[in-house]
Amino acid sequence: MKIRSITAPNPGPFTLTGTHSWLLGDTAIIDPGPAIDSHIAAIIEAMPRLDTIFITHRHDDHAPAALPLKQATGARIIAPLDIADVRVAGGEAFDIEGESLEAIATPGHTREHICYLTSTGALFTGDTILGEGTTVIFPPDGDMGDYFRSLATLRARNPRRIHPAHGPTRDDAVALIDEYIAHRLERERQLIDALGDGAKSTAELRKQIYPQLDERLHRAAELQLTAHLVKLQQEGRVREDSGRYLRAADE
Ligand SMILES: [Zn+2]
Known part of the structure; x- marks a missing residue:
């Protein structure tokens, strides 16, 4: 499955160069990003057959574009959130153009955070692991004990590549998780x-x-x-x- 990204124009100290919206094949997206018109238009142009919108967590730089995108395309929303058509809590698997995508519960950055892993080892980490620097864990929603456990959960899955919501894609997935720990x-x-x-x-x-x-x-x-x-x-x-x-x- 072809994996591409479109980066939203929302750079900053926590978002780095901006939020990456990950495009899976021709039909699915992970983290549609902030509700910025030009970003939503770029996604619609790149994905004329979009039918599934996955979200990692509720933060404003990840989730808000989901509703306008759903309105424009009719795509369903799969997320650990109330706005979802299919609400996930971890453990669910979805078929994306013949490849499986699994939702993994990774609380820590936020309580509801979900990472997504393909059957070929591509791991979409949202804000749980960034391509560079560290992520923020702010209590009471953020929980450091949960975060350590989530990093261990991800490491145990032995991913091949990390596609973060911010920062560069990393081919040294397990080494990066070890660095984070x-x-x-x-x-x-x-x-x-x-x-x-x-x-x-x-x-x-x-x-x-x-x-x-x-x-x-x-x-x-x-x-x-x-x-x-x-x-x-x-x-x-x-x-x-x-x-x-x-x-x-x-x-
Ligand atoms: Zn976040």
Whole structure:
């Protein structure tokens, strides 16, 4: 099956060059993207036989073009969302021009996030894995414990190629997943060390772990650290008391 992409004109710090809408053969698309008229028109022009719209998760740079595209083409929507004609939760398989596409539950970035895997090993990761950099896990919707489990789930499927919603396509799929896991474990280790050094609030932890960070990214960094702290609390390794965090081992 031929795989192509059209990138939406929505570049930014989290979307990188913009959202990639992935075209599968002549009939299916994964993540139609933001509801930008020129992007929707480009998809309709490239896919005159579009009949199925898959969505990975609800975020504004992934899902909103689904409804206008459905209206224009009559395509059905398959998604982990209320707007879907077929609602998925992971485990479902669909036939796309003779090739199978499986929905895999990958909570973490958002609670409902779904990745899609073809029978030939092409993995569409949405925002769970990006082609470069890291994805954001913002609690309470984002859950770091779930995210680690989802990365393990994807690795166990041994994909051949990763088609992310943002950043370049990666042929080193398993190595990239390993890098993602190693990066998160390293961040977790830094956090444990910073707590041992006496940092207690998320602002103190952020200063120690990201000392040179642009002020505009402080809140995002603190939310990402909070996601790690929630996971460590779930595991009984960290305790929180009125916004101050302590290692359980130090008590
Ligand atoms: Zn997202």
